[in-house]
Amino acid sequence: MPIFPLATNDSADGKRRQRIATLLLYTLLVAVALWVIRSFIPSIVWALVIAIVIWPLLQRLSSPKQSPVRASAIAFTLTTVVGLFVVLPIVGIFTQVLHETHHLMQWLTDIEQNGIAEPGFLRQMPFGKQIADWWQANLALPLQGSPAMQELRGGHVATAGRQFGKLAVRGVVHFGFMLLTLFVVLRTGPRASEQIGKAVRRVFGADGTHLATRMAAAVRGTVTGLVVVGFGEGLLIGIAYVAAGLPHAAELGLVTAVAAMLPFCAPIAFGLAALWLFVHGQMAGAVAVLATGSVVVFLAEHFVRPGLIGSTTRLPFLLVLFGILGGAETFGLVGLFIGPALMTVLTVLWREALR
Template sequence: MPSHPSVEPPQEDTKRKAQRVAWTALNVALIVLAAWVLREFIAPMVWAGVITIALWPLLLKLASPRHRQGGATALALGVTIAVGFFVALPFVLVFAQTALEAHDLMAWIKNTEANGIPLPHFVEQLPFGKQIADWWQANLARPFEQSPAMKQLHGDTVATVGRHFGALAVRGIVHFGFMLLTLFVLLQTGPRLADQSLKVVRRFFGVEGAQLARGMAEAVRGTVTGLVVVGLGEGLLIGISYALTGLPHAGAIGLLTAIAAMLPFCAPVVFCCAALWLFGHGSTVGAIAVLATGSIVVFIAEHFVRPILIGSTTRLPFLLVLFGILGGAETFGLVGLFIGPALMTVLVVLWRESTQQPL
């Protein structure tokens, strides 16, 4: 007679399901634990991933066809150094300019402490100018020792603010270093890591998941192109107006404008301050020229060039591009500028697939 198994098939099936559930729960728990351990480094890793995705087409053109290890390492190192130089250059220029003018800056600080800051003539012509002028005369136009507002900034407050700023600066430098290290590793192992990532996505989510991942990568790449390239263009054009109107340090302020223009609707803060400085120093025509040039450049760039550049790459409508950038920045910070459009791409892909399904 045939021997019967000691465990019935239904019991074996139940046991296997329980094992799969336990294995899945263990994987989820380990992933959550690993994410918690890496929580302080998630932002640098995401930034490195965004930069790698943005530079991927360039890397494919520069990489050797045989993709030898030595060549890949040299290429990754060169690109990492270039990215670090590009990011650090504005801060180095600002620090160098500050160091060159440290003597004049210290003299100005001592003079303002002893005599206060004179009220600019144009302040009274502004909306609520009378109220602003009264506050200025009571707090800023007199020696700081007699100023009620300055007395509130006692030594402990200044020391606390200084320590907080110093801690943020050190943290930013450390995160920047880890971002560059992660970027080098990603660039060095890029092709192999990309193939492995696509295999994992296909295994768990099928061909549709792989296509969705490619669409998200294209959205990130298009957003980086739109923000960086358009921002540099805005800074260059507005910087020319700075130079023509005689604004001091036009190159440095133009670079600051370009950095601000990489963030949506932030460039007006810089060129309005520049125009205000020109107006306060008697150059009314120059102030109007800077305001007019900046407004026209920003209007065209923000409403036409940038949405078209990002939308043509990601095939996103203008409204979703705008909502993705602004909503992503509000939710995730600066890195959300790139995550937001990627998530909007997911919504558009899911919507198009759902509308193509037969009822």
């Protein structure tokens, strides 16, 4: 009779509509949840990136049947180490800046009353006479009442200080949430990792598990390439700072290392250091810092860093470069690690399509 097939089709169509409605409802709920926590998504992503990096260490320290107390202790220890790794350099640099603020204020008062003295080497430079004449007419005279000093004495500096304070407070809050998220991830890590692995295999199969593993390796390799190579660049260029007699060479080397973690930012740090040496008449030191920094950055950016990241992710050099730069432009600092992971996805999909 035709009634039974019709009923079967109606039942199948009803179940299909229910599945579609359920999928739409789940999608809407996930979108609303992400919108609610949108301000803390960067903190969560940073915590996940750091967790991926230290995951091998967590697996070595953990045991299959460890107690909750041991799991909490391991997670707390690793989270504390990560926090100190970030906080201690910032505190050191900030303390040094506060220490130098007194000297800066004295220097501003001096140039306001007496002007900026002309460097002795200025007239030996190409077009030195013209530059020296301009210097004498604009900088060597007392700067009291000049527009630049009025800006410093005015409300613009106070406004900038308030904005900086707001950004600092916001950064501290997000950093605290990042550490809290990292602790929770590390605390429930082994169990959550097993559950996530089962879910990925169930939904995407073995290919999905392989892709997730490659993405984690890409993040880990990118962190190694950026952080380790950055510290190496800071160390080598810092030695040049010491040899050139630059004041506070250790702190400047640390600043250079942090800048070197960002692509093509290290030249800004050692370029300013060389400029300081040049202004103070130390030509040989300025040339040595520029030469050392240029060689170190060239070798690190073109050979060492792409080699480290590419060997781990098995990505070509251009994809590594585009992933780092494009990720930073799209997602900010955390995009430095997300970009190569996404390039890994494209590479895996491309290779699978060619099989």
